[in-house]
């Protein structure tokens with residue numbers, strides 16, 4: 533991988549694993565960073581409907597670094613269902629972020645499973661209007677302190693993100709999907725965005741955002757490249 537530009541570091545050129553971790557170090561806490569991948573024509577998923585089919589070795593490397601630096605991976609229930617996400621594995625240092633699944637309907641995807649020693653914790657983020665039976669089920673599977681109820685009729689994302697940062701750690705990594713990312717951006721909750729473009733076209737209208745939002749300006753922090761994959765990091769201007 534090579535660094536094409538960086539706001540903080542003029543040493544462009546080859547980047548090894550340690551430098552990659554430095555480039556993606558969380559700049560402040562609490563801090564919400566999103567990470568998404570898209571094809572060059574801007575699709576967030578391949579022909580099979582999942583993003584797993586459009587990523588590359590370089591994108592996977594940054595995806596892993598971001599997870600290894602995060603305390604909590606926040607993800608919408610739709611993505612967990614589509615991608616079959618489970619609890620997150622420990623890295624070589626023994627660190628595993630908590631996975632926080634956001635579901636307004638309170639339905640905890642089956643793939644999240646029960647606690648496992650070699651994997652991180654799991655949290656359900658939902659709201660008070662979720663059916664009582666589902667909340668009971670989630671509390672039974674995850675433990676009462678691993679169900680965050682924020683908001684009455686809809687999930688109050690600012691309240692939920694604050695609760696996650698206080699209870700499970702301040703470095704939040706928002707991995708989408710498009711619906712959750714759009715809502716979090718609209719609520720002014722995203723501090724920084726990591727986005728990779730992989731060198732293919734699929735002609736599939738499935739943007740990284742699920743709906744129109746008020747324009748948001750971004751300031752570039754860095755741009756990396758490997759085998760045609762471009763990997764950028766931008767700060768959200770307030």
Ligand SMILES: NC(=O)c1ccc[n+]([C@@H]2O[C@H](COP(=O)([O-])OP(=O)(O)OC[C@H]3O[C@@H](n4cnc5c(N)ncnc54)[C@H](OP(=O)(O)O)[C@@H]3O)[C@@H](O)[C@H]2O)c1
Pocket residue numbers: 567568569570575576577581582583584607608609610611612614615634635636637638639686687689707708709710711712713715740742
């Ligand atoms: N390219 C990428 O980097 C990337 C990343 C992630 C996902 N994806 C792709 O995106 C697709 C899924 O898209 P999606 O927009 O459906 O994903 P999503 O945001 O993960 O899932 C939507 C579901 O998550 C819950 N949710 C999201 N935002 C919520 C909010 N503000 N309040 C309450 N609940 C909320 C709801 O679940 P309930 O229905 O249970 O209430 C909603 O139906 C898949 O194809 C996946 O592969 C791509």
